[in-house]
Amino acid sequence: MDKIIEVKNLIKKFKDFKAVDDVTFEVEKGDIFAFLGPNGAGKTTTIKMLTTLLKPTAGEILLDNINVIKHPENARKNFGIVFQDQSLDDELTALENMEFHAVLYGVGKNLREKRIEELLNYVELWDRRKSLVKTFSGGMKRRLEIARGLLHHPKILFLDEPTSGLDPQTRNYIWDYIAKLNKKEDITVFFTTHYIEEAEKYSKTIAIMDHGKIIAKESPQKLKEQTKTDSLEAAFLALTGNNIRDEDANGIDQLRNHRKMWRGH
């Protein structure tokens, strides 16, 4: 199998705190790769480095054999991304946000119009296409972000908690679309989620990150066997423990204290 993502000894330090701590892994072409881990594990930081938004402190990243750090401009042609936090222009309409993205990603006019209509219909925002995004509810904004991310069909699709804040019906519905896209166009999907059942249901490979390190990378089935558990959630808890993690970045000192607490040294 071809490797589409290759990460070697990736490190990201914020001051002297290692958010991503010497991580090495590969993702195969066509995979649906779930990247799980407790809050603050370093998932988003890793994705930001893979997508050229953050410069690693050290390490190497290849996306479809292109060195992301040396050739960010070429690397950007290969992926699409749905961010964890909001990245829409509130002062534009849904349609204008979609158009902006499609033009920026070089989707031709005919295909653009067809896909925008199809996707906005799919996420049930077609009727609201001319409303300013600032008038949308949280869930509507989230659906628009996803629709926008699916506009151009890249080789790799990064989805950072794409379905957070959506109701279960919508989540299933959107995952069906993504799974179809993966199958039909052989798009590799790299996603994070805190809904473990999504990973169980849709992913082919699961990696679990904790404290900036990858502590497991297996198929869902194998992960359950290894931890002698009968659900992925139980496997996840067995691997990462039951402590609650610091959710936001409030001061490196506090973080360090927490880390000491968790690790007992």
Next chain:
Amino acid sequence: MNAVYILWKRELLRYFRSRARLAGSLGQPLLFLVALGFGLGPVFQKAGQGNYFEFLAPGVVSMGILFTGIFAGIQVIWDRQFGFLKETLVAPVTRFEIVLGKTLGGATVAFLQGLIVLILTLLIGVKVHSWTLFPFALVAMFLIAVFFTALGITIASLFEDMQGFQLVMNFVVQPTFFLSGALFPLTGLPNFLKIITEVDPLTYGVDAVRGALINQGHFPLSTDIGVMFILSIVVLVIGSYLFSKVEV
């Protein structure tokens, strides 16, 4: 080039949607025009310098452009804070296209603001010296817009929040305006001030507008326009480089 177009279009869509911004940035130039133009007019006349109101008009037009252009930098910081900058930065387009698109968008807006001020001064009574030269006044206004928009965007790429940016802007914008030839003639200045005005980019922009509009330029029009053009290219290139370093 499609990328440049869509970035340009976004700035215009946002501009036409916020009428408050339109009105807000017209206030200051008009205040200057009325207070200084009419207030200092008699003194200027007595000193044998002619019509101050006409002299000042290119200065306040440029002022409107300067302030609106620099505002594009604030937009970049908002985009960073509201997350939209990420969307632009991960796109498969060169950083030069991003900076160029944003600059042309912001510059078009700034140019339109300047045009409104210009039309108002014409309505109040400024007489165009020669309609053949008039288009050069518009070219000069557009170059002022491009230069300062690009400058605002470039400086904004270095800041994550408004405070830092605003501090630097105060140190850049106010001196740039007051120490250019916007408010006073460039002849007979004390030496130190002469040197400062000559390194102030706005001096050349204002001078070009003044030369083309009322035929009272200090430098040749070609010098003015040449300087503004070269400076604009330089800032665009520096801006693209700094944008390639932006992390979000």
